[in-house]
Amino acid sequence: MRHLVRSVPQTCPGPSSHLSPLSSAGRQNYDLLVIGGGSGGLACAKEAAQLGKKVAVVDYVEPSPRGTRWGLGGTCVNVGCIPKKLMHQAALLGGMVRDAPHYGWALQPVPHDWTTMAEAVQNHVKSLNWGHRVQLQDRKVTYFNIKASFVDAHMVCGVSKGGKETLLSAEHIVIATGGRPRYPTHIEGALEYGITSDDLFWLKESPGKTLVVGASYVALECAGFLTGLGLDTTVMIRSIPLRGFDQQMSSLVTEYMASQGTRFLRGCTPSRVQRLPDGQLQVTWEDPSSGKEDTGTFNTVLWAIGRIPETRSLNLEKAGVHTSPTSQKILVDAQETTSVPHIYAIGDVAEGRPELTPTAIMAGKLLAQRLCGQSSDVMDYENVPTTVFTPLEYGCVGLSEEEAVARHGEEHVEVYHAYYKPLEFTVAERDASQCYIKMVCLRKPPQLVLGLHFLGPNAGEVTQGFALGIKCGASYAQVMRTVGIHPTCAEEVAKLRISKRSGLDPTVTGC
Template sequence: MHQAALLGGMIRDATHYGWAIQPVLHDWGTMAEAVQNHVKSLNWGHRVQLQDRKVKYFNVKASFVNEHTVCSVAKDGKETLLSAEHIVIATGGRPRYPTHIEGALEYGITSDDIFWLKESPGKTLVVGASYVALECAGFLTGLGLDTTVMIRSIPLRGFDQQMSSLVTEYMASQGTQFLRGCTPSRVRRLPDGQLQVTWEDLTSGKEDVGTFNTVLWATGRIPETRSLNLEKAGVKINPNSQKILVDAQETTSVPHIYAIGDVAEGRPELTPTAVMAGKLLARRLCGQSSDVMDYDNVPTTVFTPLEYGCVGLSEEEAVARHGEEHVEVYHAYYKPLEFTVAQRDASQCYIKMVCLRKPPQLVLGLHFLGPNAGEVTQGFALGIKCGASYVQLMQTVGIHPTCAEEVAKLRISKRSGLDPTVTGC
């Protein structure tokens, strides 16, 4: 859906390149059907591969009976006991519904639901400021829908906050509306089918009201642990987060029970880290390796309209860990070549490299805001994982004309106070 929104922008750009384009219209139903068919084909493919590898697959819900046994319940209510020497919990998480808000459950949807809507959500209020909230709001705006994001405190908590501000500034410039410092209190369905949302402005204390076709809750996720009867197996959880406590080997409080992915305490909520942790665990269980998952310098990308890729420490984390006097930040505002002819706003395209100040200036973190951020970040993530220094990156030849080459040209430090805007090649 992010790609669908990007394509809309490219179609609008095309006229600047000489393409005669008819009025640009988007059909939600066609896109939704294609997306849903793709997901269904992935699910089918996984089941076929499990069968080919003679893995028994049970499409059931399970809960612990004791530390070696689970009870599974099929859709028809049939129960089956399954016992194993080792058990891996990888149940993931689900979007959190703010059940304390009147009408939230009855009239709202979550990010899980929006991908399965057969018809356009229309005018949408997205409540939340996580990467899920901003990604959904970004592609809805890109598809031409009236979209508002309601933020209680700060956007992209846990990410570099300068980059977070640039992300939301760009979204605002593209038409996404933001209600900052606000929290909803009630959702009601009006006679015409629209949803009336009442919210409080936390700064002024005043109430306000708006009407929307869809309210999307993106206020965090909760781990799928409540129905597992973990106490019967002796598996301990964090009572606040409901996540399972694990060690560096992904082992729970019970030596032969493991937990990987979003369900485990202190793990990044990212699919690729769960996949790799699972692979490494399988190899250890089979005696093929003793390698454990390294959760340092995990790269990721937020797929907002202007993509934000990062790996390593944020500027705030680097300063907190090493002290401001020991950190050097190199940065640049740049203009992607593809933005020039189309006369696109590039004022938020920005790169920041966070380094130790002491030579050779080990790179602590890289933050990239611009087109194809995931592709750019993936390559530099290897270098940072291998202990790249600023000196080494400056010895790297850039590929012209790309956005990624701007990383290898970062010369201006924040400390210098000089204008970091790139003015030419």
């Protein structure tokens, strides 16, 4: 089959137009049209094409208020996981430089050069953009760099950067447009003078003294690596850090960050951002402890207060696709199907889905396999592991302690825990007081593991392995029969003998 591409001189047709693919006899169209070129959309498109479907992907990056834009690959590749992890690694290397003299390396403290790091990170991201283009071409997926909106339930209109309009129709449509950072537009100067994570990773010059507003994982990860790179960094938290995560672990994360030099303003809410004559930004906020206004000056204000779904410009009502009245995310069922049977939504844009790249990728692949008749499997969103890449990394899978107690009752939950010291911290005499592990289990034998929480080096690598066991229904008894690899941090999970209920000191001593 061939696809329909039609240039329109003025505006794309409305839903009643005679150009509708449903009313035009013999018109060819795509089997699958994916709106959104992020991780989930690309995975779905490539899988469907490999299984023999005629597939097109439309993707367009609306520049941030600051004017930042990027290439194919979505948030994760361009302004999320990839540049974040690389800058986190840059900060970790700074810590290793400081540790090196303890291990016999005669290194002197050296300043960090933001420009060199940024150029290397941005070049890597651009190589990934190109790689995605090549992969689509190899899989014979047609790519359109156009901003799409629905004309009706089977047709979309796309507008290019130059204003050219293109009509595309398909039997099935997948929406995978993700989300973008939220701006507090009610705060004076927020839009004019602040940036978000959409901009931070593409800065050519150092952001300097930075105020990070928010307590999400994005806020803490960014603040963590900024501090690690030697920048004066303050985090303003309105309520609690890492909402939705285990709150004991969240407290340990922020305590460690504070010990490494990140300042925290708790319970504060910004009310105004002004640019001073010298170019600095003066931020005014409400201080609940004094009941008065306070101010501070910064070079950069980074808003990290959550994300909003990219649904506003899609004209979903013309296709009959329903969204949540509160979140504006697209409502879907277990099959990722929207209110329209042949239109689907995956990833961050879908209501009730974790905002995580790997879940979007897997959901996209499974959806493509179902559409191609290759499988009936649906995405399982239970026991999805994740890691927050703060200076001391926090990996988790399964239920938090609070969730376990709420679901099963405190008397039916047993929590095993330990404070431990990584061997690599010993010679360098690093503070390890926040390195902590806890396993949340049912109390009744064989004590099914409900959740695992790990705070320490390489948390993602540790959590990934144990996630498989928990996904397979591992019990505490089975974990205790697992032989640890010595000397590692991960082996401490297999040595969790002390329960919170016992009241005994959980600090690991000896080798």
